[in-house]
Amino acid sequence: MKDIREDIAWAKINQDVMKSLENPRPLYWVILFFAVLAFGIGIGCEVYQYQMGMGVANLDNPHVWGLYIATFIFWIGMSHSGTLLSAILHLMHADWRKPIYRFAEAMTTFSLMTAGLFVMVHLGRLWQFYYAVPYPNERWVWPNFQSPLLWDAMAIFTYLSSSVLFLFVGMIPDLAIARDNMQSGWRRKLYTLLALGWEGTDRQWRNFRVTYLTIACFLIPLAVSVHSIVASDFGMSQQPGWHVTSFPPYFVAGALYSGCAAIITLFIILRYVFKFEEYMTLPILKKIVRLTFAIAMVWTYLNCVEFASVWYSHDAVSKDLLIQKMTGPYAPFWWAMIFCGSIVPLIFAIKRFQTNIPVLFATSLLLNLGMWLERWMIVSPTFSHGYYPWTWDHDQWPSMIQWGIVFGSFGWFTLLFMVFCKMFPSVSMYEVKEMVYHRSLHLKQNGTVEQGVH
Amino acid sequence: MSKRHLLALYGDFDQAEAVVRELRNTKINGFDVNDDMIVKSPIEHPEVERFLGDKPVYVQWFTLVGAVLGGSLGFLGISSAQANFFMQMKGGKPIVPLPPNFVLTYELFILGGVYITVLGFLICAALPAKRSPLYNAKVSVDNIGILVKAEEAAIGVLKTIFTKHKALEIQEEAGK
Numbered sequence: 001m002k003d004i005r006e007d008i009a010w011a012k013i014n015q016d017v018m019k020s021l022e023n024p025r026p027l028y029w030v031i032l033f034f035a036v037l038a039f040g041i042g043i044g045c046e047v048y049q050y051q052m053g054m055g056v057a058n059l060d061n062p063h064v065w066g067l068y069i070a071t072f073i074f075w076i077g078m079s080h081s082g083t084l085l086s087a088i089l090h091l092m093h094a095d096w097r098k099p100i101y102r103f104a105e106a107m108t109t110f111s112l113m114t115a116g117l118f119v120m121v122h123l124g125r126l127w128q129f130y131y132a133v134p135y136p137n138e139r140w141v142w143p144n145f146q147s148p149l150l151w152d153a154m155a156i157f158t159y160l161s162s163s164v165l166f167l168f169v170g171m172i173p174d175l176a177i178a179r180d181n182m183q184s185g186w187r188r189k190l191y192t193l194l195a196l197g198w199e200g201t202d203r204q205w206r207n208f209r210v211t212y213l214t215i216a217c218f219l220i221p222l223a224v225s226v227h228s229i230v231a232s233d234f235g236m237s238q239q240p241g242w243h244v245t246s247f248p249p250y251f252v253a254g255a256l257y258s259g260c261a262a263i264i265t266l267f268i269i270l271r272y273v274f275k276f277e278e279y280m281t282l283p284i285l286k287k288i289v290r291l292t293f294a295i296a297m298v299w300t301y302l303n304c305v306e307f308a309s310v311w312y313s314h315d316a317v318s319k320d321l322l323i324q325k326m327t328g329p330y331a332p333f334w335w336a337m338i339f340c341g342s343i344v345p346l347i348f349a350i351k352r353f354q355t356n357i358p359v360l361f362a363t364s365l366l367l368n369l370g371m372w373l374e375r376w377m378i379v380s381p382t383f384s385h386g387y388y389p390w391t392w393d394h395d396q397w398p399s400m401i402q403w404g405i406v407f408g409s410f411g412w413f414t415l416l417f418m419v420f421c422k423m424f425p426s427v428s429m430y431e432v433k434e435m436v437y438h439r440s441l442h443l444k445q446n447g448t449v450e451q452g453v454h
Numbered sequence: 455m456s457k458r459h460l461l462a463l464y465g466d467f468d469q470a471e472a473v474v475r476e477l478r479n480t481k482i483n484g485f486d487v488n489d490d491m492i493v494k495s496p497i498e499h500p501e502v503e504r505f506l507g508d509k510p511v512y513v514q515w516f517t518l519v520g521a522v523l524g525g526s527l528g529f530l531g532i533s534s535a536q537a538n539f540f541m542q543m544k545g546g547k548p549i550v551p552l553p554p555n556f557v558l559t560y561e562l563f564i565l566g567g568v569y570i571t572v573l574g575f576l577i578c579a580a581l582p583a584k585r586s587p588l589y590n591a592k593v594s595v596d597n598i599g600i601l602v603k604a605e606e607a608a609i610g611v612l613k614t615i616f617t618k619h620k621a622l623e624i625q626e627e628a629g630k
Contacts, residue, residue, distance in 0.1 A: 010496065010596035134535065142539045145532050146554040151561070158561045162568040169572060172581075173594075180591035196576075197583035200593055201601075202506055204579045205498045210513045211575035215568055222564045229557065433596075434497045 003283045004099065006440040010433050013279075017174075017425045018181050020274035024422065028273045035414035042408010045401045046121060054124040058399035062391045063383045067402040068122040070376040071409060074258065075115035076156070076230055077251070077371065081259025082108025082163065083223040086170070087216035095438065096287055098431035099279040102174075103270055103421065104263055105167045110416040111262075112160040114409050119153075121405055148232035155226045162222060166215045172198050172208070173430045187423075227255045234378065240317040241325075241382045244309055250302040257299045257341075258371035260292040264364035266417070268357055270426060279427050282355040289354045296345035296367070303342065317387050324385045325377060329394050334377050340370025457490070457605055459627040461588035462616035463597040467495075470598040471505040473619045477602075477612075484605025485612065492586075494599035516574025517567050524566015529559040588625045597622065 049056050059066050085104040089097040120126055132153075134143045143150045176198040179191040198204060231251035234242035244250075267288065271280040310318045325334045344366045353359045384394050420426070464470045470493065477487050493502050503509075533550045536542075576582070586601060593599040602612055609626070616624050 014595055140541045142535070142542065144542065145536055145558060146551055151554070151557045154558055154561045158565040158568075162564065165568060165572050169575065177594045180594045196581040197585060198581065199583070199586060199589060200494045200496060200599075202493045202495070202502050203509075204581070205495065206503065206509060206511055207513055207575050207579040209498055210511045211571055214514065214517050214571050218564050218568050218571075222561075225557075225560065225564075430497050437497060 003281050004279060004432065004436060004439075006436050006443055008278070008436055010436075013429050013432050013436075014177055014181060016275070016278065017427050017429050018178065020276065020426065021178070021187075021422060021424075024273050025275065028418065028422070031269070031273070031414065032418050035411045035418060038411025039408050039415050040411070042405050042411060045404030045408060049121075049124070049401050049405070050126060056399060056401045057124075057405075058396065058402065060396075062386055062393055063380070063396045065122075065379050065383060067376065067380075067398045067406050068118050070379040071372070071406045072115050072118035072122070073230055073251075073375040073378070074372045075111045075118065075409065075413070076227065077255035077258045077375070078111040078262050079108040079115070079159070079163070079259065080223050080227065080252070080255035081263045082106070082167075083219050084256055084259060085263065086166065087219040087223075090213075090216050091220070095435045096284050098435045099276075099281075099427050100263070100267060100284060100288075101431075102167075102171070102428045103266060103417075103426045104259075105163065105170065106417060106420045106424075106426065107259075107262060107266060108163045109160070109167055110413050110420070112156065112163060113416065114413045116156065116160065117409065117412070148229060148236050151229045152233055155222075155229045159222055159226045162215065162219060166212075166219060168194075169208075169215065170212060170428070171424060172196060173200065174425045174428060176200070177429050178425060223255075224252055227251045239382050240315065240385070240387060241310070241321045242378070243315075243318070244306055246302055246305045246309060250299075250306055253295060253299045253302050254371060254374060257292070257295045258368060260288060260295055261364045261367035261371065263288055264292060264360055265368065268361045268364075270421060274421065274426065276427060279432060285357075285360065286354045289348050289360060292367070293345055293348035296341070296348070300342040303338075321381060321385050324394075325381045328381075328385070330377060330381050330384070333373050334381075337370050337373035337377050340366045341374060344370065457484075457603045458609055459587045460602050460604065460609060460612055460616070461590060461625040462600045462602075462621040463590060463592055463623045463625075464600070464619070465597065465622055467499065467501045467598060469619050470600060471501065473600055473615060473621075474505050476615055476619070480611070480615065482604070482608045482611050484608035485602065490603040492601040494593045494601060496594055496596055496598075511578065513571060513574045513578050516577070517571045520570020520573075521563050521567030523570070525559050525563030528562025528566070529555060532558050587627050590623070590625060592623075 057066065057068075059068075082101075082105040085097050085101045086108075089101070120129065123129060123132075131139070131141055132143065172195060175191050175195040179188060179195045182188040182191055228248035228251065231247040235244060235247035237243065264285070267280055267285060270276055307322060310322050313319070325331070344363055347353050347359065347363050353363075384396060385392055462473070464473065474487075474491070474493065477485075477491065493506060495502055532555055536550055536555075588601060590597070590599060600616070604612055613624060613626075
């Protein structure tokens, strides 16, 4: 299994990454086409819902939250991968993250942007969104600062803006490389503007290092708090099935899990589409797979904790709901969640599958399906089987409009992500150089290589 | 007296380090090694700091101020909003409840910290910046650049030192 070569010329790193901004493989355009198509379907459904009202989404009492909120949590969860790869592994000096953290950070940003849309879609009356904004007004409408929903809004805003800044700051040296390598045209102007006049002086690098590290330190507790707060939206309510103490760590583990699974999917796609075989290597993929497996087992354990705490509690309604999930109309989806989330990742334990790209691609899609189902199984069953029998409604099914908007969100995310990867370096050039430099230095010190990099 | 710029490019850090050492040890009239020299590198390199010596970084002070300001202003803002909104039924509970406000304070602490850190970075790194008089794109590939600013009389000595250490390329600003 070949890893990144220590003797790779730095000019070649620049060339290879810059080439990805010019001519990707044709599959790129196919993906982009389907993304636009899916996004178009989502837009069509949203316009229809906007004009006709929330009734067309089949959201009613007791089913006030449906796929929109489930998918909102899914996208928030997906965003945690970027923080894991960029910030946590950065602090742990795991150098294998360097070729892949940029796209994970982009994933964080775009999945948060997608999640934010679902809040709007779920509100329905978009033209009255400003009612929810806390500013002095004469309507006597004022947000409740004690509500986790408001904490959520604040946490997501903080996370999104910090992630964008983290992504941008980390990209400045690469934008300067792009500026220096791009021929004249609007892209050169854009890179020149965004590079802020970076020249790699000792003063710039010194301050850059401290800044990047500081933001990374902020992002880790922020990421944990964001998903803990999302868990509080549920855990702090009295609804059956939600009032569980282990919800915050369960949500955080689920978030890291779905994020890692998505990283595997996108790793494989980018590796092929942008011809990054030399940088997104199989040993790196193997490490992500092992990390995902570990997180999958944590998630499975926390699932067991949740079920056990409901089962052995004296809350009969919550226990009824758990049985309802296992045996009622949601049972196929609930068991599919268990299968995809806890059984499928066992494939990762088998060594020969840890670098088998077709198997990993299919598995990562199944894991993501499982994680999406998990969010749906948190939200919808509780509304279908509440405290009072007269509120039970087991036969409600999300309308095609809901499904269409959920489908469209995947198109929107893919569109943003693929456009980003074509516009900006999705492999960090300067960090890959650092990685090969330090590795070659290490080898040189051990006397195994004769010559350095350049 | 007006000063001119000179940029020398080197293929590796050892050579660049040798040049900097010699510039430090040589007394050159019209050139101050601490103020008139900038080292440019394609990667964040600990060796550069080692041979240039420790220089202070102030970004973390911006971080501290930003985080403290974000947290305290956030708490005050939320508390005053709660205290002034009389329509919300409190039911005997505190007007300014500390546990929920802590969550928002925590978020705003981080928000302030991150924003002001980035501002501090821009100030401390002097960004956005105009392109320096001599710039070579090879610095963003794999070369180490040593940019010096010196009076006319010192230019010759500097060039000799750069050439002695096998500079790959020497760029000179046109005379004024």
